[in-house]
Amino acid sequence: MNVLSPSASGIDFSWGMRIFGSDNYLRFLRRFPQDDTLKRLCTALEEGDVSKAFLYAHNLKGLTRQLGIVGLSGPASTMCELLRPQNPDVLPRACSMAIDLQTRYTRIVDLICLL
Numbered sequence: 071m072n073v074l075s076p077s078a079s080g081i082d083f084s085w086g087m088r089i090f091g092s093d094n095y096l097r098f099l100r101r102f103p104q105d106d107t108l109k110r111l112c113t114a115l116e117e118g119d120v121s122k123a124f125l126y127a128h129n130l131k132g133l134t135r136q137l138g139i140v141g142l143s144g145p146a147s148t149m150c151e152l153l154r155p156q157n158p159d160v161l162p163r164a165c166s167m168a169i170d171l172q173t174r175y176t177r178i179v180d181l182i183c184l185l
Contacts, residue, residue: 080141080178089138096185099137103179107133111149112168118161124153130171141174 086095111126127150134143149167152160 079181080139080174081181082138082140086138095137099182100185102133102137102139103182105133108171108175112172115161115165115168118158120153120156120158120161120164123164124150124156127153139178141178142171145171145174 081099083095086099089095090098107126107130111123111130114120114122114126127146131143131146131150134140134146145167149164149171152164152167
């Protein structure tokens with residue numbers, strides 16, 4: 071399996087390079103680990119702030135989709151839809167989903183740091 075394939079890495083490099091050009095794409099992708107949206111999402115969930123959590127999930131979905139980080143954009147989209155009604159009853163499920171997002175995030179950031 072190709073290391074640059076989306077299924078192997080969680081990042082669709084070919085899509086990103088087509089959209090941004092190879093030099094720009096890698097520059098933007100390398101900045102992704104500095105983004106704190108996932109951290110803010112998790113903090114909002116811990117604090118029980120469903121409204122803020124929704125906004126951060128929506129931001130994370132958009133950012134990862136734009137960068138072709140398919141390993142996070144799908145789960146972020148699912149989290150966003152869960153939180154969209156802003157019902158506090160979904161907080162336990164959202165917190166469980168956040169653990170999965172953090173695991174995926176770590177794996178993808180580790181890969182990005184190798185670029």
